[in-house]
Amino acid sequence: xxxxxxxxxxxxxxxxxxxxxKKCDVAELSGIMTYAADGMCHQTDTEASYRALRSLDxxxxxxxxxxxxxxxxxxTTTLSVTTAQAKGNSCASDANGMADTKIFxxxxxxxxxxxxxxxxxxxxxxxxxxPTQQIASVVTADTCSxxxxxxxxxxPFSAQSCSPMLTYKTDTAATFGQNPYVLVEKYTAxxxxxxxxxxxxxxxxxxxxxxxxxxxxxYKAVKASDxxxxxxxxxxxxxxxxxxxxxxxxTQAAGNLCTTGIIDTKVYGGGVTSTCRADDRSRKYVHxxxxx
Numbered sequence: 001x002x003x004x005x006x007x008x009x010x011x012x013x014x015x016x017x018x019x020x021x022k023k024c025d026v027a028e029l030s031g032i033m034t035y036a037a038d039g040m041c042h043q044t045d046t047e048a049s050y051r052a053l054r055s056l057d058x059x060x061x062x063x064x065x066x067x068x069x070x071x072x073x074x075x076t077t078t079l080s081v082t083t084a085q086a087k088g089n090s091c092a093s094d095a096n097g098m099a100d101t102k103i104f105x106x107x108x109x110x111x112x113x114x115x116x117x118x119x120x121x122x123x124x125x126x127x128x129x130x131p132t133q134q135i136a137s138v139v140t141a142d143t144c145s146x147x148x149x150x151x152x153x154x155x156p157f158s159a160q161s162c163s164p165m166l167t168y169k170t171d172t173a174a175t176f177g178q179n180p181y182v183l184v185e186k187y188t189a190x191x192x193x194x195x196x197x198x199x200x201x202x203x204x205x206x207x208x209x210x211x212x213x214x215x216x217x218x219y220k221a222v223k224a225s226d227x228x229x230x231x232x233x234x235x236x237x238x239x240x241x242x243x244x245x246x247x248x249x250x251t252q253a254a255g256n257l258c259t260t261g262i263i264d265t266k267v268y269g270g271g272v273t274s275t276c277r278a279d280d281r282s283r284k285y286v287h288x289x290x291x292x
Contacts, residue, residue, distance in 0.1 A: 039051060
């Protein structure tokens with residue numbers, strides 16, 4: 001069975017390595033590695049895993065990790081291939097190739113299509129404007145379409161952006177900057193939070209203020225320096241009709257175990273946060289964050 005048949009509709013990257021200095025002579029082929037380029041974490045051994053991406057412009061990224069299944073920590077190795085190198089395949093260490101290496105592939109990695117909500121349309125709903133909420137879902141590369149301006153005539157205004165799976169968290173951090181935020185990954189029930197079962201990610205601006213999610217609903221969120229966080233959703237536009245609460249304590253946030261922390265859920269965050277705990281109900285803190 002050929003590689004294309006094995007991977008089917010899954011995008012993939014083939015890396016051919018040749019003996020040094022042999023100009024990629026077919027007789028000097030020393031090894032071939034093929035990676036599923038779907039942006040998800042794949043385990044290759046008891047203590048090894050990888051993520052790979054192949055973009056519409058031909059760029060390729062393959063990162064390997066010394067951890068199994070979750071691709072956590074810093075990558076052990078990183079292969080980065082530019083558009084020119086992928087197209088040129090010169091086998092030389094130059095702008096049109098990589099030394100003793102050839103790169104092939106098929107298909108393109110899916111992307112996260114993020115829809116951000118904004119309280120105002122000042123700045124055209126793009127940086128340095130900060131979204132109050134961002135919802136990301138997985139789409140195919142050829143259907144991910146970013147917008148260049150705000151949509152809508154009244155708040156919340158919205159805009160769309162595209163981000164590779166491999167860099168979604170760092171892209172989100174750049175979007176929110178120093179502003180505190182909470183990122184909630186909700187996985188398909190009972191799947192153990194494996195990367196292929198993540199249908200959507202929601203990120204909240206955690207400044208304790210009331211923010212619209214649509215014309216008839218709103219939320220408030222806070223994140224503390226110990227990692228704890230609270231998100232309260234309301235069934236009205238002014239944060240009065242309480243609907244549901246997601247409360248994450250410091251232990252749950254640090255563990256992020258999915259099965260013993262918060263079932264089928266992982267929570268992350270960033271930005272400058274309060275030094276108080278998110279579950280601190282002292283009068284001063286409640287006044288500051290105004291969650292009541």
